[in-house]
Amino acid sequence: MxxxxxxxxxxxxxxxxxxxxxxxxxxxxxxxxxxxxxxxxxxxxxxxxxxxxxxxxxxxxxxxxxxxxxxxxxxxxxxxxxxxxxxxxxxxxxxxxxxxxxxxxxxxxxxxxxxxxxxxxxxxxxxxxxxxxxxxxxxxxxxxxxxxxxxxxxxxxxxxxxxxxxxxxxxxxxxxxxxxxxxxxxxxxxxxxxxxxxxxxxxxxxxxxxxxxxxxxxxxxxAGADAADDLSISVLDPDGGIDTVFAVGIGTLFMALTIALFATLQEPINTALGQGSTLFGLQFSAVVAANVLLQVPIGNWADEYGRRPFIIAGFALLAPSVLAQGLIPLVTTPGTLVGPGLMLASRLVQGVAVAMVFAPGLAVAGDLARDGRSGTTLSVLTMAFGLGVAFGPLVSGFLFSFGLLAPFAFGAGLAVVALVLTVTQVEETLGGGSPTPEADDPPAVAQD
Missing domain, CATH: 1.20.1250.20 (MFS general substrate transporter like domains)
Known part of the structure; x- marks a missing residue:
C-alpha cells in the first residue's frame, strides 16, 4: 500500500x-x-x-x-x-x-x-x-x-x-x-x-x-463467464425514475461543461477585469489545483461517510461559484485587484465543488457495477466528462453573443438541474447499494 x-x-x-x-x-x-x-x-x-x-x-x-x-x-x-x-x-x-x-x-x-x-x-x-x-x-x-x-x-x-x-x-x-x-x-x-x-x-x-x-x-x-452477457447501460430505474449511474452521468456532463466555459472567454474576461494573461492562467488553473489538493481526502471521506452527501454538496456549491464568474466582471472596477482576486476565489470554490462530485461519483458507479462489467458502467461517467469538456467551449462561444454573463448563468442553471437530479434520483450506495438486480426486475433500457 x-x-x-x-x-x-x-x-x-x-x-x-x-x-x-x-x-x-x-x-x-x-x-x-x-x-x-x-x-x-x-x-x-x-x-x-x-x-x-x-x-x-x-x-x-x-x-x-x-x-x-x-x-x-x-x-x-x-x-x-x-x-x-x-x-x-x-x-x-x-x-x-x-x-x-x-x-x-x-x-x-x-x-x-x-x-x-x-x-x-x-x-x-x-x-x-x-x-x-x-x-x-x-x-x-x-x-x-x-x-x-x-x-x-x-x-x-x-x-x-x-x-x-x-x-x-x-x-x-x-x-x-x-x-x-x-x-x-x-x-x-x-x-x-x-x-x-x-x-x-x-x-x-x-x-x-x-x-x-x-x-x-x-x-x-x-469474472465468471456469464458476467458480461448483459452489457446494456441502464437509463431507467426498475423501481421508477432515472437509473442512479445515469443520473450521476448527467450531472458529470453538466459539471464538466461548466469547467470548460472559462477557457474560451479569455479575451473578454481579461478586458473586463483589466488583467493580463498571467492572472487568467492562475484563475484557469485554480480548478485543477483545488482538485489536486482535495481528491484524495474527499475520496477517503466518501468511503467513510457515504457518496451522496458529497455529490449533493458539490452541486450546491457549483451553481453559485459558476454564476459568480459571470457577475464579477459586471460589478467590479477594471484595473484593480478586487475583480481578479474574486475571480480566483470563485474558481477555487468551483474546484472544491468539482472534487466533491467527481471521486464520489465514480465510486457510486463502481459500487453498482456488477462483476465483469465495470468498464461499461464506469464509461457512462468518463464519456459524460469528455463530452462536457468538448461541448463547453462551443456553448460559451455561442452564448457570449448574449453577453458575458450568459454562459455562466447557463452553467449555473445546469448545476441546479444536476443538484435536483442528485437529490431525487441518486441513491446512497456505500453499504446499501445492490450491484445485482433481482431476477424478476424488468430489463434495463439499453443505450446503444
Missing amino acids: VLGTDRRVLALAMARMADALGNSFLIIVLPLYIASGQVAIDGIVGGRLLGFTLTEEFLIGLVLSLFGFLNSFGQPVTGRISDRVGTRKPFILGGLVVFGVASAAYPFVSSYAAILVVRAVQGLGAALTVPATIALVNDYATSDDERGGNFGVFNTFRLIGFGFGPIVAGIVVAGGFGRETVTEYVLGGLTLSGFNAAFAIAVLGAVVSFALVVWLVDEPPR
Missing part, C-alpha cells in the same frame, strides 16, 4: 498522469502549430460550410473538439468490449501505442486534413485506454470502503498531468518562461523546433505510461 492505496492503482495513476501531460501538451501546442503557418489552411479559411464562413479559430476549435468527441463516444463501445472479453491491459497498452504513434506523426504532416486525421486517431487511442484504466482502478478495490480513496488518488495524479502540461508545453515551445517566439534546440547536430520538441514529449508521455503499465500493473482474475 502506497499513499493508502494499492500500488497497482498508484502505477495506473502515474501512467495516466504521464499520458494526460502528453495530451494536454497538444491542447496548447496544436493551436500555435496551426497558426504558425506550418499547416496549409489558406485554401480553407474564408470558405463556407452550412452557411457559415470558416475562420482560423473555427478550424483550431474543430481540431481540439474532434479528439474529445471521438474519445467520448468511443468509450462506451471499448468499455463494453473489454467487459465482454474480460481483460483490460491489452486495451490500455493498445490505446497508448495508437496515441504515441499519432503524436509522432505530427511533424510529418502539413495539411489541415491530415492534422484532423491524426487528431482523430489520437481520440480513438484515448477511447481504448480510458475505460479500461478506470475499470482496473475499480476492480482493484477489494471492498466498497476503499473505492473512493482509489479514485481520489487516481484523479489526483491525472489532474497533475493535465494541469501542468499546458504550462510546461509553453516553456518547451518557446524555450523559456514568458517568451513568445518558437525556439530551436540543437542536439548533437540535430536541430529541433520547439513544436517538434513538444510532440516528442507527448510521445515520451505515452512511452512512460506504456512501461509503467507493463511492469507494474497486472490483470485481476477474470
Whole structure:
C-alpha cells in the first residue's frame, strides 16, 4: 500500500498522469502549430460550410473538439468490449501505442486534413485506454470502503498531468518562461523546433505510461463467464425514475461543461477585469489545483461517510461559484485587484465543488457495477466528462453573443438541474447499494 492505496492503482495513476501531460501538451501546442503557418489552411479559411464562413479559430476549435468527441463516444463501445472479453491491459497498452504513434506523426504532416486525421486517431487511442484504466482502478478495490480513496488518488495524479502540461508545453515551445517566439534546440547536430520538441514529449508521455503499465500493473482474475452477457447501460430505474449511474452521468456532463466555459472567454474576461494573461492562467488553473489538493481526502471521506452527501454538496456549491464568474466582471472596477482576486476565489470554490462530485461519483458507479462489467458502467461517467469538456467551449462561444454573463448563468442553471437530479434520483450506495438486480426486475433500457 502506497499513499493508502494499492500500488497497482498508484502505477495506473502515474501512467495516466504521464499520458494526460502528453495530451494536454497538444491542447496548447496544436493551436500555435496551426497558426504558425506550418499547416496549409489558406485554401480553407474564408470558405463556407452550412452557411457559415470558416475562420482560423473555427478550424483550431474543430481540431481540439474532434479528439474529445471521438474519445467520448468511443468509450462506451471499448468499455463494453473489454467487459465482454474480460481483460483490460491489452486495451490500455493498445490505446497508448495508437496515441504515441499519432503524436509522432505530427511533424510529418502539413495539411489541415491530415492534422484532423491524426487528431482523430489520437481520440480513438484515448477511447481504448480510458475505460479500461478506470475499470482496473475499480476492480482493484477489494471492498466498497476503499473505492473512493482509489479514485481520489487516481484523479489526483491525472489532474497533475493535465494541469501542468499546458504550462510546461509553453516553456518547451518557446524555450523559456514568458517568451513568445518558437525556439530551436540543437542536439548533437540535430536541430529541433520547439513544436517538434513538444510532440516528442507527448510521445515520451505515452512511452512512460506504456512501461509503467507493463511492469507494474497486472490483470485481476477474470469474472465468471456469464458476467458480461448483459452489457446494456441502464437509463431507467426498475423501481421508477432515472437509473442512479445515469443520473450521476448527467450531472458529470453538466459539471464538466461548466469547467470548460472559462477557457474560451479569455479575451473578454481579461478586458473586463483589466488583467493580463498571467492572472487568467492562475484563475484557469485554480480548478485543477483545488482538485489536486482535495481528491484524495474527499475520496477517503466518501468511503467513510457515504457518496451522496458529497455529490449533493458539490452541486450546491457549483451553481453559485459558476454564476459568480459571470457577475464579477459586471460589478467590479477594471484595473484593480478586487475583480481578479474574486475571480480566483470563485474558481477555487468551483474546484472544491468539482472534487466533491467527481471521486464520489465514480465510486457510486463502481459500487453498482456488477462483476465483469465495470468498464461499461464506469464509461457512462468518463464519456459524460469528455463530452462536457468538448461541448463547453462551443456553448460559451455561442452564448457570449448574449453577453458575458450568459454562459455562466447557463452553467449555473445546469448545476441546479444536476443538484435536483442528485437529490431525487441518486441513491446512497456505500453499504446499501445492490450491484445485482433481482431476477424478476424488468430489463434495463439499453443505450446503444
